[in-house]
Amino acid sequence: MLNQNQQHTLTRWHEFVVNRNEQILPEILADEMQFFSPFVYKPKNKAAAMTILQTVTNVFEDFRYTRKMFGASCATLEFAANVGAISLQGVDIIEFDEAGKIIEFKVMIRPANGLQALGAAMNERLTAQGVTV
């Protein structure tokens, strides 16, 4: 149910996840996009989102997408990953604009100890960059 531009962005997102090519995120995220982290209610801007998304690819171990679901201009990508000894599952809920850019990116994580382990590992790496999750 995604248009061609949106499908192209989703392909580029998967390329980012696999290759960790930092050139991809600025291209596929809309400048006014909002990033909803699993930790705090208030959304973050594109600059913070890029830092967080680049960092999390180094924190997750054995990351794999497990299911995908589509709506009108949006997709849910369910994943599984480990953080140290803790196994967790999560969703990336991605909303696209008509041109195919990502205008909203929302992450949720389960279970509670996975959320906690991820937050600790992320903040350890992000503090030096002046960003929090």
Added chain:
Amino acid sequence: MLNQNQQHTLTRWHEFVVNRNEQILPEILADEMQFFSPFVYKPKNKAAAMTILQTVTNVFEDFRYTRKMFGASCATLEFAANVGAISLQGVDIIEFDEAGKIIEFKVMIRPANGLQALGAAMNERLTAQGVTV
């Protein structure tokens, strides 16, 4: 992308959410279904799932579904709700068998203080029934 049986079950699920009719859950949940709570990794069985789902309808205030996405035999229903003064968002990820019964029901919640408020409110009500989330 759901078949007719699966769509019927989804309609019945929405009826349960609106009417809180306890007769609906035993009918739409497969006997061998697994319920993945947002709090603990290990899945729960149908009996625990029914208790948890019936209880959460009384804990969430101003509950509303906000987006829906579909995959092969599965659906993501995104929602927003309040628990006391705390606003939260979540997803119900529902997997159906061919006959339309729910074989897997997974819940994720954001942000962290919403997850915590929900857990506290749920356990307060569930302790007397011998169930934990």
